[in-house]
Amino acid sequence: MPFVYALLVLLGILLCLAYVACAVPIAAIAACAFCALGMPIAYFTGLERVLVGRDPSLPSPVRRVKLPADADPAVPQYFYGPALADADLAVRIASGECRRLCQRASRIVGSAFATDLPPLTWPLGIGGAIGMAVGTVVGAVATAGCACVHLLAVGISAAAVRAAGSALRAADSVVLRVKNVKMVCPDCYGRVPYPAYECPGDGCTHRHRDIRPGRFGILRRRCQCGAQMKTLLLFGSAGMNAYCPRCNHPLEHRPGHAPELVLPFFGAAGAGKTRLLFSMVTQLQQWSGKQKPAERRGKRFAVQFGDSTTTRKLENADQLLSPDIDIDKTRTELPRAYVIRLVSMRRTRIVHMFDAAGELFYTSERTQELGYLDKARTFILVIDPLSVEAFWDRLLPDQQGELKAVRSAAPSPELAYQQAHQEIESMGMRLRKARLAVVFSRADLIDTRTEDVAIWARDELGLGNLVRSARLNFGEACFFHTAAVMTGGVLDESIPALLRWVLARNGIDLPEGLS
């Protein structure tokens, strides 16, 4: 009998040992799996809440994107700050989830040591505790790995997005350089590195100073009103309302898609600059309107006014070219450019014509204010031959009587020329790369009696110094004698000749065979 009892005790001990041997590892494996798998799953649950579900109960992110006070009114691009804020929030939420998971596991393990049947539950508790410890370590490593992958994805994406932004900016700059697009503000005369744009959203008046790819968007940006804007001229941003980023004046001519040509008129007061400008514009309009349909298909030539100010001032230019009409004197304020778009052979050029009052060329201080002079490569100097004393004195009294009313009372034309010439040079411009058209006005009243206008100017007008200086200092100088009047709807042939010389070298194909 004692042998039987001993056998039963031994059997009991063996059963207990077997139970412990099974319960401890099973509990350990279960606890280990719970923690090791639960922690990465908890991380992804937190990530899902932050990135996909956007649970309204999410706490506010601690890290926030800080923008400078003068930043554009646009929503920051995701990979320029918000992605890191999201990652920070996801890590915080995930760590909270992991902590709760561990606390739950601890509670379960702890409950195993506080039961009425310790021999049965203690092995489970011991196994669970061991498994939890191992599982927590494994889970923490796995979760850290997941966090690293997440941060790596954010980092690589941010680097790729920023590289793409830089590449697009560079490509846009290269395209502008290849197309020789250098933008000029018709109001402040400054170079416009890139136009500012008004938000195209309904009723939104936000202005964006620099829409190029960057912290507010790569291909598009979103204004704070919600409207989307294209970020590059390459993508068609020129379709939006543009502004000069320096002076905030509107750039109605939608700059950025075509090369711009600055064409300054200078000369003494009353020399005929405005009349010449009006006649040149009228000639361009006549070329645009005269083309036959067949010619338009092959060699389309069109003239458009670039903005409302130009339209208002030039739409009736042809009506002011009658010999009987006196054009109002140009005001002595700083001029605003007349902006004209010329389209020929699928090529477009934007011409800024600056007509400053002659008084601005009499003193160095006033001429220095004409900041557009150093943006030009072709200049037009206008001279009234009647203003040259030596020439006037040689006229017969009858002729003087007839011409006295139209004679300019301005000082010698050489003063305006020398003043402008010196100021242009002092602005750092190399005149050897520039061209000068010297235009003598009033050909309708005075005959040159010679084919060569330069010789006439030297011999008859006594402007030999001016002729020599123009030829010496400028890369190219050409002399014209023009009649800026329209009789019977036709302009004098000197105007098309001048236009062809001025515009031909600037990639503008003017219609052939039309005077």
Added chain:
Amino acid sequence: MTGEIEERTYLWQRRYIFAVTLGAVIMLPILIAFLA
């Protein structure tokens, strides 16, 4: 209003990051096992 606009703006970028992270975490062990 700005919050709503930001949520709308960042929608696909957030989903993209989640998908890439999840995909990488699933694929990485498979890739390591395959290479090993």
